[in-house]
Amino acid sequence: MGMGVNLLSANTHNVSQAMTGSGLFTPQGPTTYHYDSETEEGRLLLAELSAHPRLSPTFPPAINWSSYATSIKKFPGEKDAFLGAVRRDIFTFSELRQKSGNYTVCQGDLCCHLMYQMSNKSKEEVYVLGAFDGLHGSVIKYYWQICTLLKCKSTDPNTCGQPVEMAQTRFEMFSLSGTFGTNYVFPEVLYSGVQLAPGEFEVVHDGRLRSKHGTSKPLITATLFGRLYEKDLPHPLRTSP
Known part of the structure; x- marks a missing residue:
């Protein structure tokens, strides 16, 4: 211009x-x-x-997104893992059954670690830790590695990954990290009503996404989106000259 x-x-x-x-x-x-x-x-x-x-x-300063996650031993949580779809991506999920705890969920090369403590666990709400390592998209396919803490739409585990807008459960603390194979990782925290939470969480230099003082509103999701650009498939509509 x-x-x-x-x-x-x-x-x-x-x-x-x-x-x-x-x-x-x-x-x-x-x-x-x-x-x-x-x-x-x-x-x-x-x-x-x-x-x-x-x-x-x-x-x-620059963040080493896999530093913490690769330095610790896996937490429990693998044995009761199940599959669920977010959009059309098949995630590996593990339900957060207790009010507080440590969980690990793995898919492909990605292991996601979560430490958390809920301040009030509503019996009507189910939260899961999820991992996705693969290609996303139908026509244009690009490569994601995703670690997510999310609320399921209902208490039925089959609804985990479906869109949610409201929640009741607050967290005293959470810390989410993953063994990402990329430095291109994008954090997101969403509160009830699909509100962003600027200033209420931080990313530590070793790759942990964590709450600063607990969540001021109920939590819908806390997610780390990793992009592996070198693993993207070629654009199907672009032909080389």
């Missing part, structure tokens, strides 16, 4: 296709975001972002 301005544009708001929100995100957290699963109205989000964030004295 002639004014020397970069325009970043992303996402479509289409509730019928589960496109329900968008945002502008930086290493320091979200600058602006919007979530709406009720209406089809659009929303233009504007924010000013630093062109050279790495030059800032507050830019966070």
Whole structure:
């Protein structure tokens, strides 16, 4: 653009296709975001972002995403693991049966470790730790490694991975980590009402995603999304010249 301005544009708001929100995100957290699963109205989000964030004295140091997870022995949790679908991706899940505990779930090369303590465990709510290591997508296939703590839609384990918007269970603490084969890992914490939680969690330099002071609202999910770009399949519609 002639004014020397970069325009970043992303996402479509289409509730019928589960496109329900968008945002502008930086290493320091979200600058602006919007979530709406009720209406089809659009929303233009504007924010000013630093062109050279790495030059800032507050830019966070590099994280070794697998350091902690590869340094500890596996926690229990493998023997009662089960499979479930998030969208169309088949995750390996393990139910968090106690109010507090340590769990490990593995799939492929990825092992996900969770330490947690709930402040109030609702009997009507089931939470699981899940791992996914594989290709995502139907036409365009790209490679994910995902560790997730999530609330199931109901107490039926078959609903684990289906969309959830509300929850009742709060956590005194949680710490989530994984043996990622990539440095491109993106954390996400969602509270009841599908609200982001900036400032309430942190990523430690050894790769642990953890709560700072417990969750101020009930938790829907805490997730680490790892992207292995070198394992993506070639774009099926792109032909080499």
